[in-house]
Amino acid sequence: MSKKIGILGGTFDPIHNGHIYIAYEAKRLLDLDEIIFMPSGNPPHKDEKNITDSHLRYKMVDLAIRSYDGFITSDYEVSKQGLSYTYETLMHLKVNLKGSELYFITGADCLMDLEKWKNVNLIMDNCNFVVFNRPGYTKEKLYAEKRFVEQKYNKKIIFLDLLQLDISSTWIRQRIREGHTVDFFIPDEVSKIIRENRLYL
Structure with a gap:
């Protein structure tokens, strides 16, 4: 039986509890075997x-x-030379995880910008495209864009209506610069690395 594997990419600068919540819910709701966290290189x-x-x-x-059970980290994009493109990552995973069904999980902002991405047709051909809602986007706007992309590429998009945690890595970096604690929003291990390396000051 083929594995169902989710891919959650991003710069993760830093990873926060919102990312982990999204991955946990996607794994649960889509009945995935694993979620691969894919920190981007360039x-x-x-x-x-x-x-x-x-x-x-x-x-x-x-x-x-x-x-977390079934959560794994991939260094594919981090170790790769040059720019990291989603379509290349998916094609690489398709070859290396033979027989697995891939679910690429991304936010509403990426759906709205998808037409600017490189080789969207190859992205759609190599995964099930999963979008979760984010603050700042109405459902009407999202569904309209979802329909447009589905018709253009003749592929279905899975929509996850998740609790909208208005936490972003940008906001966390800003809080750190301003001298405020971020311990409620990031795992302890991440907080420790940020302090030890004096990140975002």
């Missing part, structure tokens, strides 16, 4: 000068998810 849409070293981000993710 994402094409972000200025890499402002991104924390990829190996530190990987370490934060790895420690944050260690106690």
Whole structure:
């Protein structure tokens, strides 16, 4: 029987409890066997000068998810040379996880920007595309975009209506810069790495 594997990508700079909640709920609701957390190496849409070293981000993710059953961290994008494109990652996983059914899990903001991504047709061909709601997007707007993408690529998109935790890595970095505690929003292991490496100050 083939495995059902979720992929949750992102810069995870830093990973926070919102990411873990999304992964947990996606695994439960979609009856997935595993969730692969995929910290990005050099994402094409972000200025890499402002991104924390990829190996530190990987370490934060790895420690944050260690106690959750079926959560694993991949260093594929972190170890890869050059830019990280979603379609390449999915094609790589498709070959290396033969027979597995892949579920690519992403937020509403990515659905709205999907037409700017590279080789969207290859993304859609190599996974089940899963979108969760995020603050700032009405359901009407999301469903309209979902219908547009489904018709254009002739693929179904799975929508997860999750509790909207308005936590972002950007906001966490800002709180740290301003000298406020973020311990309620990130796992203890992540907090420790941030302090030891004096990140985001």
